[in-house]
Every structure is written in C-alpha cells, then in structure tokens.
Amino acid sequence: MNAPNAAGWRPELGETHLAGDETFTGNRALMLEERLIFEIGDATTTGVDLDVAPAAPSMLGSLARTAPIGLPGLSEPETVRHYTRLSRQNYAIDLGLFPLGSCTMKHNPRLNEAVARMKGFKDVHPLQPRETVQGALAVIDELAHWLVTLTGMDSVAMSPKAGAHGELCGILAIKAALEARGEDRKVILVPESAHGTNPATAAFAGFTVENIPANDAGRVDLAALQARLGPDVAGVMITNPNTCGLFEPDLKAISDAVHAAGGYVYCDGANFNAIVGKVRPGDLGVDAMHINLHKTFSTPHGGGGPGSGPVVLSAALSPFAPLPYVKREADGSLRLVEEETAGEDQPDSFGRMVAFHGQMGMFTRALAYILSHGADGLKQVAEDAVLNANYVLRSLEGVLDAPFGHSGPCMHEALFTDDGFAEGFSTLDVAKGLIDEGFHPMTVYFPLVVHGAMLVEPTETESKAALDQFIGALRSVALRAKQGDPALKSTPHFAPRRRLDETLAARKPVLAWKGDKAEG
Amino acid sequence: MLGVIGAATVDDLFVDVPATARLPGPVPGLPLHASEMAVERHFASLARKNKAASDHPFFLGAGAYKHHVPASVDHLIQRGEFLTAYTPYQPEIAQGTLQVLFEFQTQVARLFGCDVANASMYDGSTACWEAIGMAGRITRRKKAVLSSGLHPHYVSVAKTMARFTGDQLDTATPSLGGTDMDRLIGAIDAETSCVVVQYPDVLGRIEDLSALSAACQAAGALLIAVVTEPVALGAIKAPGEMGADIVVGEGQSLGVGLQFGGPYIGLFATRDKYVRQMPGRLCGETVDANGKRGYVLTLSTREQHIRREKATSNICTNSGLCALAFSIHMTLLGERGLRDLAALNHAKAVLAAQRLAKLPGVCLANESFFNEFTLVLPKPARAVVHELAAKGVLGGVSLGRLYPRVTELEHGLVIAVTEVVSEGDIDALEAALKEVLA
Numbered sequence: 001m002n003a004p005n006a007a008g009w010r011p012e013l014g015e016t017h018l019a020g021d022e023t024f025t026g027n028r029a030l031m032l033e034e035r036l037i038f039e040i041g042d043a044t045t046t047g048v049d050l051d052v053a054p055a056a057p058s059m060l061g062s063l064a065r066t067a068p069i070g071l072p073g074l075s076e077p078e079t080v081r082h083y084t085r086l087s088r089q090n091y092a093i094d095l096g097l098f099p100l101g102s103c104t105m106k107h108n109p110r111l112n113e114a115v116a117r118m119k120g121f122k123d124v125h126p127l128q129p130r131e132t133v134q135g136a137l138a139v140i141d142e143l144a145h146w147l148v149t150l151t152g153m154d155s156v157a158m159s160p161k162a163g164a165h166g167e168l169c170g171i172l173a174i175k176a177a178l179e180a181r182g183e184d185r186k187v188i189l190v191p192e193s194a195h196g197t198n199p200a201t202a203a204f205a206g207f208t209v210e211n212i213p214a215n216d217a218g219r220v221d222l223a224a225l226q227a228r229l230g231p232d233v234a235g236v237m238i239t240n241p242n243t244c245g246l247f248e249p250d251l252k253a254i255s256d257a258v259h260a261a262g263g264y265v266y267c268d269g270a271n272f273n274a275i276v277g278k279v280r281p282g283d284l285g286v287d288a289m290h291i292n293l294h295k296t297f298s299t300p301h302g303g304g305g306p307g308s309g310p311v312v313l314s315a316a317l318s319p320f321a322p323l324p325y326v327k328r329e330a331d332g333s334l335r336l337v338e339e340e341t342a343g344e345d346q347p348d349s350f351g352r353m354v355a356f357h358g359q360m361g362m363f364t365r366a367l368a369y370i371l372s373h374g375a376d377g378l379k380q381v382a383e384d385a386v387l388n389a390n391y392v393l394r395s396l397e398g399v400l401d402a403p404f405g406h407s408g409p410c411m412h413e414a415l416f417t418d419d420g421f422a423e424g425f426s427t428l429d430v431a432k433g434l435i436d437e438g439f440h441p442m443t444v445y446f447p448l449v450v451h452g453a454m455l456v457e458p459t460e461t462e463s464k465a466a467l468d469q470f471i472g473a474l475r476s477v478a479l480r481a482k483q484g485d486p487a488l489k490s491t492p493h494f495a496p497r498r499r500l501d502e503t504l505a506a507r508k509p510v511l512a513w514k515g516d517k518a519e520g
Numbered sequence: 521m522l523g524v525i526g527a528a529t530v531d532d533l534f535v536d537v538p539a540t541a542r543l544p545g546p547v548p549g550l551p552l553h554a555s556e557m558a559v560e561r562h563f564a565s566l567a568r569k570n571k572a573a574s575d576h577p578f579f580l581g582a583g584a585y586k587h588h589v590p591a592s593v594d595h596l597i598q599r600g601e602f603l604t605a606y607t608p609y610q611p612e613i614a615q616g617t618l619q620v621l622f623e624f625q626t627q628v629a630r631l632f633g634c635d636v637a638n639a640s641m642y643d644g645s646t647a648c649w650e651a652i653g654m655a656g657r658i659t660r661r662k663k664a665v666l667s668s669g670l671h672p673h674y675v676s677v678a679k680t681m682a683r684f685t686g687d688q689l690d691t692a693t694p695s696l697g698g699t700d701m702d703r704l705i706g707a708i709d710a711e712t713s714c715v716v717v718q719y720p721d722v723l724g725r726i727e728d729l730s731a732l733s734a735a736c737q738a739a740g741a742l743l744i745a746v747v748t749e750p751v752a753l754g755a756i757k758a759p760g761e762m763g764a765d766i767v768v769g770e771g772q773s774l775g776v777g778l779q780f781g782g783p784y785i786g787l788f789a790t791r792d793k794y795v796r797q798m799p800g801r802l803c804g805e806t807v808d809a810n811g812k813r814g815y816v817l818t819l820s821t822r823e824q825h826i827r828r829e830k831a832t833s834n835i836c837t838n839s840g841l842c843a844l845a846f847s848i849h850m851t852l853l854g855e856r857g858l859r860d861l862a863a864l865n866h867a868k869a870v871l872a873a874q875r876l877a878k879l880p881g882v883c884l885a886n887e888s889f890f891n892e893f894t895l896v897l898p899k900p901a902r903a904v905v906h907e908l909a910a911k912g913v914l915g916g917v918s919l920g921r922l923y924p925r926v927t928e929l930e931h932g933l934v935i936a937v938t939e940v941v942s943e944g945d946i947d948a949l950e951a952a953l954k955e956v957l958a
C-alpha cells in the first residue's frame with residue numbers, strides 16, 4: 001500500500017527471502033516507512049468537504065488560474081496516517097530527556113495548550129476594534145507586568161517573534177538611543193562564546209562586531225573589556241548565564257564600566273531559566289534583555305518554532321521601544337499604541353518590527369505557566385534546573401573533561417569537551433551513541449570556545465531517577481569513545497535512519513520534490 | 521544529590537551571583553503559585569471579554585483571514601512528537617519534522633510558482649523585509665520601490681529596518697481610484713534593487729505583474745511579490761508564473777488561524793539561482809549510510825550558527841509548528857480542494873459585494889478582487905466599524921485604522937468574505953450597515 005514493495009522481493013515468482021531483516025513492504029512492525037505526499041496523493045483527491053460555490057460572475061479579471069499547481073491531496077484517514085507515521089520518526093520531550101544545552105527543553109504543560117485554544121484568544125483578529133479584545137490585551141498587559149517585575153526592568157517590548165528578533169529589538173533601541181544623543185558609535189563587543197544570533201544581529205544593524213576576550217574561568221575578562229571601551233563602542237552583548245553555563249559574576253562591574261564609557265549593555269537572556277525568580281537582571285545594570293518564552297516559560301518548541309522574544313528595557317532605552325504596545329488608560333481600559341498616536345505616546349519609538357502585536361498564542365501559554373508556578377514556583381524552577389545540571393556535572397567527573405569544572409558550580413547546564421577520546425573519535429560519535437540509548441543528544445560543538453563542546457541542560461523537569469539513567473548512558477558512551485569502540489562510529493543503529501550524508505545534501509541541493517517533473 | 525555535588529544547600533550553587541543581587545525569597549510583589557483550576561478560570565474570564573470571530577458575523581481581513589481549519593489539523597499538530605520536538609539538528613531522530621518541512625517547501629514553491637521555498641519565517645511582514653534585504657545583496661543596490669498597495673504595516677516594518685540598514689525606500693499612499701503600477705514602472709532606475717508589490721493588494725485588487733516584471737528585468741532589479749492571502753492562488757495565477765523573482769507571504773490562512781496576530785507563518789520562495797542568498801532554514805534530501813532516502817537541514821553556511829556576523833539573516837527559531845499546520849491543511853485540501861475553496865471564497869465575496877454596493881451612498885472601489893474588496897461609504901468608516909461592533913457585527917477593517925491621517929481614504933472599508941461567512945452573516949452586515957449609515 002504505502003510502500004508497495006520496497007525490497008523488490010517477489011515471493012510469487014518463487015524468489016526466496018532476501019536478507020534476514022528485510023520485509024516485503026520495507027516496514028518493520030511498528031517502524032513504518034512513509035513516502036512523500038507527492039508519491040501517495042494526487043490532484044483529484046481531497047480530504048475536505050466544502051459547500052458548493054453559489055453561481056456568481058467572476059471578478060478575477062484576466063488573472064484566473066489556468067495552469068495546474070501540482071498539489072497532491074489525501075483523504076482525511078490517509079492524512080491522519082501520513083502525519084501520525086511521520087510523527088513517530090521524531091524524538092521529543094514527551095518521549096524522554098532532551099538535554100539540549102541552551103535550548104531549554106522542559107516539559108510543556110498541557111493546561112497551557114488548552115488555554116491558548118480558548119476561542120476568545122485563538123479566534124480573534126489582530127485588527128478587531130479594541131472594545132472587542134480587552135481580554136486579549138489584558139493577557140499581554142498581565143504577562144508584561146510579570147516580565148518587568150521578574151527582571152526588575154523598566155518596561156518590556158512584547159512584539160518580537162523569537163529570541164533573535166528580540167536581540168534585533170534591543171540592538172535597534174540602542175542604536176536609536178545613540179542617534180538621539182547624536183552619536184555614531186560603530187562597535188558592539190561580543191564574547192566568542194556567544195550564540196550566532198548575537199553577531200548576526202549586531203551586523204544586521206550596521207555595527208562592527210569585535211570579540212571580548214574570556215578568562216581561564218570561562219567568563220568575560222573584565223580588565224580586557226575595560227581596556228577596549230571607548231567612544232566608538234556602542235555597547236556589549238553578554239549572555240548571562242553564559243553559554244558555558246556559568247554566571248558572569250562581574251556583570252554589574254561590566255555594566256558600570258560600559259555605562260561610564262557611554263555605551264549600553266545588551267544581555268542575551270536565553271538562559272534566564274537558570275536565574276528566574278532568584279536574580280533580577282535589572283539589579284545588574286542591564287539595559288535590554290530578550291526572554292525566550294519558548295525556553296524559560298515553556299511554550300513548546302514545535303520542531304523549530306514558533307517562539308516569542310519579549311525584550312525588557314531599562315529606563316534609558318524604554319523611550320525607544322517599538323510599536324505597537326499595550327497601554328492602560330486612566331479609565332482602566334487597554335489600547336494599542338500604534339503609529340497614529342506614537343507622536344504623543346512614544347515619540348522616540350524606533351518603529352514597528354512586525355505586522356501585528358506579537359505571539360499571542362505564546363503569551364497565553366507562557367502566562368499560564370507563570371501563574372501556575374507563581375513567584376515561589378519560578379524560583380524553584382531555577383533552583384531545580386541548577387541542581388540537576390550540577391548533579392550531571394559532578395557525576396561525570398573523571399569520565400568527561402569539564403573545562404570549567406574547577407571554577408565552581410555551573411548554572412543550568414554542564415559543559416564538557418572531547419578531551420581524552422581515542423584517536424578518530426569525536427563528540428559527534430557520543431551524540432549518535434546516545435541516540436541508540438534512547439536519548440536526544442546534548443548540544444554539540446557549541447559554544448565554539450572549547451574543543452568538541454557537549455552542552456548538557458537537563459532542566460528542572462527531570463527526576464533524579466531519570467538523571468541517573470541518562471548519566472549512566474552518557475558515561476557508557478563516553479567510555480566507548482575513550483576506548484575507541486569501533487561500533488560507536490556507526491551509531492545510531494536503531495534509529496529510523498543511520499547517519500545521513502550532509503555533505504551530499506549541501507553539494508547537490510534537492511530542496512523540493514521534482515519527481516513528477518523528471519518523469520514528465 | 522547535594523552530596524554528590526559537594527554542596528550543603530542549593531543556594532550554595534549560586535555563589536557566583538553577587539550577594540547584593542541574590543534575592544532572599546520570591547520576587548516581591550508577585551502572587552504565589554496557583555492551581556490548574558484557578559489558572560483555567562482566570563483565562564476563561566479574560567477570554568470571555570473578547571468577541572470571538574466565530575461567534576459573530578465576521579468580515580475582517582487586511583493581512584489575516586478567518587478560514588475553516590479541519591479538525592484533524594489541530595489534532596495532528598498536538599501530537600507530542602511534533603509539538604515538543606526541537607529544531608531537527610539530529611536528523612536520524614527527526615525525520616518526521618524534516619520530511620514535513622521538505623513537503624512544506626515543495627507545496628509553497630508550487631503554490632507561488634517558484635523553484636524553491638525555505639522552511640518558514642516569522643510572518644509575512646518579516647519575510648517581506650528579509651526579501652528586500654536579499655534583493656539588496658543580490659543586486660548590490662540600495663533602493664527599494666514599494667507599491668502603494670503593500671499592507672501599511674509591512675511598509676512600516678520595512679521603514680524601520682531601512683532606517684538602520686541605510687536602504688532607501690520609495691513609498692506612496694494608496695488611492696481608491698486605482699493602483700500605482702505606472703508609478704512603480706516609472707520609478708525603476710539603475711539604483712533600484714527591487715520593486716515590492718502585494719498581490720492581491722491591501723484593498724483587494726488583483727493586477728497582472730507581467731509588465732512590471734519585464735521592467736524590473738530590463739533594469740536589473742528584482743520583483744518581489746507579497747501574498748497575504750495564499751488561498752487566492754487557488755483561483756488566480758501565481759506570481760512566479762508572471763516573473764516574480766522572490767515571492768513571500770503570510771501563511772496563517774491555512775491551518776494556523778487568527779490568534780490575535782501571532783504566531784503566524786512567513787512564506788519565502790525564490791528561483792534556484794538565488795538559493796544561497798536566502799534567509800532561514802532549508803531542508804534537503806539525502807541518503808543515510810544504508811543508502812536510504814532521508815532529509816537534513818542543509819546549506820547552513822548561510823545561517824547565523826555557522827556564518828555569525830556574515831549570515832544572510834539572524835533568524836534562528838522560525839514558525840515550524842505553523843508550517844506543519846499549513847502543510848497538513850494543504851494536504852487535506854489538495855489541488856482540487858484548494859481550487860474549490862478558492863472558488864467558494866470568490867463566489868461568496870462577489871455576491872456580498874454586489875449586495876453591499878447597492879446600499880444607499882455605498883460604492884465598490886475594486887474593478888477586480890478575490891475574497892476581499894473595498895467599499896467607499898458615505899461617511900468615515902472608522903466610526904462605522906465601532907458602531908457595527910456594538911451591534912454584534914465585526915464588519916471589516918477601516919482604511920482609517922490602516923491609514924490614520926489620510927483623509928482621502930477615511931471612507932474606505934475593507935471587507936473580507938471567506939467560506940465561513942454565511943448568507944445570514946451577510947444579511948446581518950447589510951442590515952447593520954444600513955442602520956449605521958442612515
């Protein structure tokens with residue numbers, strides 16, 4: 001049916017069975033192969049049942065479509081099967097521990113899904129008259145209040161669509177603030193350990209990116225940074241806790257120095273999960289910080305998105321915040337400040353970053369998570385995340401090299417390197433070996449500042465029993481890499497696919513299905 | 521656990537936080553945790569304060585459209601294996617997401633009449649300015665000419681970005697009298713990187729892009745088409761067929777829903793030859809060590825995690841789950857379903873326009889449209905929209921809301937009529953409008 005005869009085995013012609021593990025269909029019990037919709041669907045099948053269009057003249061002018069589009073359809077049962085089968089080829093946090101450092105794969109409570117699907121939120125249009133969307137605006141306002149209070153900042157821009165978009169918001173606010181002062185500062189200082197979005201964002205906004213050196217303890221080298229500050233430096237972008245999983249103890253001193261030199265401090269808050277409810281970045285002199293609601297506040301990652309990246313701002317940058325934003329009127333009602341009244345409400349705003357007003361579907365989920373945990377529960381989130389990461393760090397002592405293990409506790413993630421692996425064995429082999437053990441690998445080869453990085457972020461979700469099983473698995477795979485077990489090189493053996501040829505994919509890109517075109 | 525770590529208390533793990541910044545207890549001024557029931561109740565009370573589109577005769581469009589999303593779409597996207605997966609960086613255990621992306625890219629490319637599409641952007645407006653940036657990189661020119669029919673919020677986003685990137689934008693306000701195709705063609709010069717045109721435009725008008733595309737080509741500029749209502753392409757020619765070099769769009773119409781503005785899904789497609797200048801993730805076909813077909817993220821040397829400050833875009837997280845929803849909805853429709861859906865939208869909109877244009881003092885501004893058109897009312901439309909809402913009718917988007925300070929447009933009301941609009945809804949709008957205009 002779906003894969004008619006993948007092996008090409010024809011028992012009806014008396015052909016004997018092929019290799020021991022081959023089957024007629026190519027499936028193996030619950031491991032079901034699934035072809036592309038373009039191979040199983042066709043242009044006349046549909047899974048929807050629509051009303052018949054009433055008779056009406058055409059107003060399409062000369063532009064009515066004549067050429068076929070080439071879109072296959074499937075019936076509803078075929079559709080449900082297609083996507084259900086595909087879903088089973090994915091690893092997910094619902095299936096097990098997902099220790100992807102910097103990405104914060106924590107449990108996604110289903111209450112949040114239910115709340116986001118209330119029709120009063122999911123079924124309202126962004127341009128509805130404001131008297132018909134007071135409840136939706138109230139969600140934005142309430143979440144904004146939490147974010148500002150948890151971070152100890154002055155205001156928050158809610159519209160950025162993800163972390164990187166939030167970085168852009170913060171950097172544009174810095175640029176606008178400098179412009180308002182009549183200064184043209186060109187340089188943004190970024191540590192080498194920063195996430196790729198940091199330099200990409202700064203460069204997009206027209207800044208030159210320069211490196212901030214690190215010290216032996218994996219932190220920003222304060223003296224070197226101070227030496228570089230000057231009238232050409234617009235600001236710094238510092239991740240805290242940083243991407244090595246370490247808190248930057250000098251952040252306040254860094255902020256003071258940057259401010260004294262006339263610059264601004266952008267903090268990448270992707271790792272806020274480690275300190276939420278424990279530390280307010282506003283107390284450390286930060287001017288702008290994005291918060292990934294899809295990390296700290298558990299909106300699901302959805303296989304790559306969507307996310308949401310609100311940016312908290314200091315008093316110095318608040319006047320430059322983007323449009324639109326929600327404002328409470330004297331009578332208690334809420335409205336959106338848009339271009340129309342920006343002149344009175346927010347004359348220095350740097351403008352609009354996105355068509356509407358942010359990721360409502362993420363706001364409802366994040367606020368549900370926040371209200372469920374409360375100020376006390378959020379503090380415990382940070383504590384448990386840090387406890388779990390340190391447990392992983394110390395449990396693997398003597399097995400994996402922890403480059404900053406000597407400098408004290410880590411925050412929410414533990415960093416290891418490939419030091420001590422046998423000749424020809426790499427971090428990639430450990431990652432693929434973990435797949436066979438039933439775990440998603442940790443983040444690999446990031447940050448770039450250590451060799452063969454493995455960044456393990458267990459999150460607060462995991463129990464001690466789950467951590468012990470993971471630690472056991474990682475220890476065994478690491479020992480195989482150190483001993484040079486050749487079987488590790490060909491892992492994974494049990495995943496839906498063996499190692500995939502990424503070089504081939506990039507050398508001869510096939511980015512769309514063209515099977516029908518080739519035949520025709 | 522603390523024993524293994526060698527710490528006496530959890531607080532000892534936070535030694536690196538300066539004592540002055542460490543809070544002794546929960547953040548002051550915020551409530552403590554609440555039960556599932558209490559949280560649900562709180563949200564239910566806030567949700568009730570909104571008028572949901574499905575509870576009212578509903579005619580809003582202007583960049584976001586209400587369509588019927590088959591129940592199986594939401595069921596499938598809630599499977600934990602999709603919902604709670606990460607970006608497919610470990611392809612051996614992410615073939616589900618990757619195959620979906622490959623199918624999605626193919627669907628989008630075909631719908632837009634292009635060779636190749638990426639794995640999604642944040643939304644239509646950000647896809648639009650990314651396209652302008654890409655045209656700048658390809659042509660090494662700095663001037664973009666924007667059609668007056670481009671959604672004003674998209675123009676606003678492009679203006680914000682241009683202010684910082686030094687791009688020069690040539691913009692104009694729309695006119696109820698007709699499009700500005702002549703202005704666009706006239707504005708193309710040797711400095712022009714691209715012309716950006718919305719199709720159908722913000723007033724709902726549809727125009728042939730062939731002449732514009734020829735003019736762009738002659739001047740070495742790129743034509744960027746913006747589609748905010750992808751369902752339209754079931755009824756009208758694809759921009760790629762008319763020579764557009766980059767086609768971007770807002771995909772929320774299919775699978776995603778209104779959601780008060782987000783998350784939405786940016787669609788981004790172009791010609792094969794420009795693929796290395798594209799922003800965003802791309803999924804490609806390859807084989808595994810056993811020679812089996814499989815999929816991976818590819819051409820990532822364009823992206824921030826490899827190229828850092830030289831990347832084509834800073835985008836990382838995109839709209840993955842919305843791409844899945846879009847793709848499932850499109851698979852359920854198929855070619856036939858999409859064409860039928862488009863025909864149904866168009867027929868309903870035409871009949872509604874005919875009726876509404878007969879109201880005293882009301883006329884239709886469009887010579888052509890798909891499922892959205894602009895009425896010119898005998899009085900400013902902005903107040904009319906609020907009066908209609910008071911009567912329980914969500915009656916469209918006023919041009920006064922979209923172009924607050926443009927008096928020539930203040931009588932314009934943009935009305936979208938999709939398959940969800942019933943005969944009774946049109947009766948209600950007609951009756952309410954009659955009273956409000958009387």
Ligand SMILES: Cc1ncc(COP(=O)(O)O)c(C=O)c1O
Pocket residue numbers: 102103162163164165195197198239243268270271292307308309835836837
């Ligand atoms: C440290 C860091 N900064 C920034 C980002 C970018 O966030 P987003 O993917 O939401 O754009 C990430 C996410 O991967 C990150 O880990």
